[in-house]
Amino acid sequence: MNTVPSFSPLVALVGNPNCGKTALFNRLTGARQKVANFAGVTVERKIGRYVSGSGRTWQILDLPGTYSINASTPDEQITQAVITGQHQSEAMPDALVCVVDATNLRRGLRIALELKQLNLPMVLAVNMMDVADKRKIQIDLNALSAALAMPVVETVAVRAQGEASLLAALEKLPLRLEKNPPATLEPTSALELQKQVNQLLKDCVNNSAPASVWTEKIDRIILHPILGTALFLFLMFLVFQAVFSWAEWPMEIIKASVEGLGDLLHENMSEGVLRDLLTQGIIGGSGAVLVFLPQIVILFFFILVLEDSGYLPRAAFLLDRLMGSVGLSGRAFIPLLSSFACAIPGIMSTRTIQNPRDRLITIMIAPLMTCSARLPVYALIIAAFIPNKPILGILSLQGLVLFILYLAGILSAMLVAWVMKPRNKSTHALMLELPDYRWPNLRNLGLGLWERIRIFTTRVGTIILALMVLLWFLSSFPGAPDNATHPAIYYSIAGMLGRGLEVIFAPIGFNWQICIALVPGMAAREVAVAALGTVYALSQHGDNLAQTLQPLIAQSWSLPTALSLLAWFVFAPQCIATLSVVKRETNSWRYPLIMVSYLFGLAYLASFLTYRIALFFLG
Ligand SMILES: Nc1nc2c(ncn2[C@@H]2O[C@H](COP(=O)(O)OP(=O)(O)OP(=O)(O)O)[C@@H](O)[C@H]2O)c(=O)[nH]1
Numbered sequence: 001m002n003t004v005p006s007f008s009p010l011v012a013l014v015g016n017p018n019c020g021k022t023a024l025f026n027r028l029t030g031a032r033q034k035v036a037n038f039a040g041v042t043v044e045r046k047i048g049r050y051v052s053g054s055g056r057t058w059q060i061l062d063l064p065g066t067y068s069i070n071a072s073t074p075d076e077q078i079t080q081a082v083i084t085g086q087h088q089s090e091a092m093p094d095a096l097v098c099v100v101d102a103t104n105l106r107r108g109l110r111i112a113l114e115l116k117q118l119n120l121p122m123v124l125a126v127n128m129m130d131v132a133d134k135r136k137i138q139i140d141l142n143a144l145s146a147a148l149a150m151p152v153v154e155t156v157a158v159r160a161q162g163e164a165s166l167l168a169a170l171e172k173l174p175l176r177l178e179k180n181p182p183a184t185l186e187p188t189s190a191l192e193l194q195k196q197v198n199q200l201l202k203d204c205v206n207n208s209a210p211a212s213v214w215t216e217k218i219d220r221i222i223l224h225p226i227l228g229t230a231l232f233l234f235l236m237f238l239v240f241q242a243v244f245s246w247a248e249w250p251m252e253i254i255k256a257s258v259e260g261l262g263d264l265l266h267e268n269m270s271e272g273v274l275r276d277l278l279t280q281g282i283i284g285g286s287g288a289v290l291v292f293l294p295q296i297v298i299l300f301f302f303i304l305v306l307e308d309s310g311y312l313p314r315a316a317f318l319l320d321r322l323m324g325s326v327g328l329s330g331r332a333f334i335p336l337l338s339s340f341a342c343a344i345p346g347i348m349s350t351r352t353i354q355n356p357r358d359r360l361i362t363i364m365i366a367p368l369m370t371c372s373a374r375l376p377v378y379a380l381i382i383a384a385f386i387p388n389k390p391i392l393g394i395l396s397l398q399g400l401v402l403f404i405l406y407l408a409g410i411l412s413a414m415l416v417a418w419v420m421k422p423r424n425k426s427t428h429a430l431m432l433e434l435p436d437y438r439w440p441n442l443r444n445l446g447l448g449l450w451e452r453i454r455i456f457t458t459r460v461g462t463i464i465l466a467l468m469v470l471l472w473f474l475s476s477f478p479g480a481p482d483n484a485t486h487p488a489i490y491y492s493i494a495g496m497l498g499r500g501l502e503v504i505f506a507p508i509g510f511n512w513q514i515c516i517a518l519v520p521g522m523a524a525r526e527v528a529v530a531a532l533g534t535v536y537a538l539s540q541h542g543d544n545l546a547q548t549l550q551p552l553i554a555q556s557w558s559l560p561t562a563l564s565l566l567a568w569f570v571f572a573p574q575c576i577a578t579l580s581v582v583k584r585e586t587n588s589w590r591y592p593l594i595m596v597s598y599l600f601g602l603a604y605l606a607s608f609l610t611y612r613i614a615l616f617f618l619g
């Protein structure tokens, strides 16, 4: 009988940022952690496992990339703490896999030499060998292995079986069952390290080919102050145009299916509470959000392509001056850009910012970047109130309005950053790595989009659904009195709440139906759309249920109200999940509280001005 080894070693993947650690981790463990072509993608430790041929279970730890084991940023500190056994909740690893980028060995070998001092069993994985081969970089793995006195393997983390050699090397690694005591590091001088690296490169690497020619050529345009900036603006604009024009027909299909389902239930079920709950509460509510799936997918398509191509750090360079003028560090660019997807990963990736004050400012303004959950709200109101007419022949007016809303968020963020900026701040040059351009990996792109579809539909099917059922009950009971002049919802618990809130929000043009929707909208912003769907489905007299949300609000809101609501959502105090992440990252309640209050204030002010000005001009 075979005995299965019971000891499951903990192996940590360590190395420079952007060398492919997470790609390897995903390959080994079947996980789907985020992989992208810029430094600082992974900012927290992630654990996974795989079972090797011998039956042994290995625990694999993916860590944030680091340039040296002497950490300077909060994400690097995590890596340092884990590998030296000082992390509070993580045991010291039993072995290390040092991942290096074959096209950037000079930097990779530096950290390999540093890690070697920890005296842990270690394998060197020379990754990106496909790229190195193309560039005719020859690496003598045997010589490197002999010089470093450790197994050296080549890997291609983006190719099937690209990790096989690493698995084989791990199996052969002599592992001790008892843990080493935490190592005390004796820092080697930078000069000494450099000397050793130079020697290794001389003995083991034959690199006569120049660096990527393509990258240099493309950069001449993309990093050009005028051409590059124009291209950046064009790209951003393209995204918003695409969100509206490409999404049209898939949205029609979803809308028709949702409506068809509603009609089917309405016709085939007998009248009663259950039918109302299903058609008005669930289909009217969750269905109203589901329609926006295509727009979300298109937005993420662009984000993922930009992330994987290597464009993002370049955009950070282009905008560094502009950001510096309001006191933001160029490093804030990527966290802020990620916040367009969702503020939560954006806020987490501020861990790559070294200066605590810079980091705090970035956290505080991250929610002003329009997250994808707000897209349904914008899209709903824009589609209902902004005519779908072309301007200058090619641009759509709806896309332009969406662009302006995003821009309004960005400009207010810069204003807030400027207000928070320390007055005597010395500016320092932006040090960011520019990775080589890469074709976005199709599998990655597909997985990334699938992940988004899954997250979105899960939200529709769980939190939004649950809230809509609750809202439906609150909006249906108690029923209308006998002499009712309004629809029943007006007299319900939710109706009373909405009418109470209307006192506060009437000056900015919100009716009681909108006020009801604002409350569950705090759980997640797209819920506001679902809630409007339910509330308006219930506000209907008689049997004209077939009407979907968009024509309903077009009939019942004035244009100033619609504009005011758009302005509200540029600032709309963020969802509870964001606040709890701010609490965690800043370690206090102070900043989430400041954040809610200042955003609420700004939202109210912006809506008030918008409403009043619109009333003045539009009557
Ligand atoms: N061609 C090629 N690309 C690779 C390989 N390994 C990783 N990549 C790509 O390199 C980029 C960086 O990969 P990640 O796995 O995110 O790198 P990381 O080391 O986890 O980076 P951080 O989390 O920022 O420290 C991605 O665009 C990957 O698709 C490889 O072997 N060959």
Ligand SMILES: [Mg+2]
Binding pocket: 021, 022, 023, 034, 041, 042, 063, 064, 065
């Ligand atoms: Mg990573």
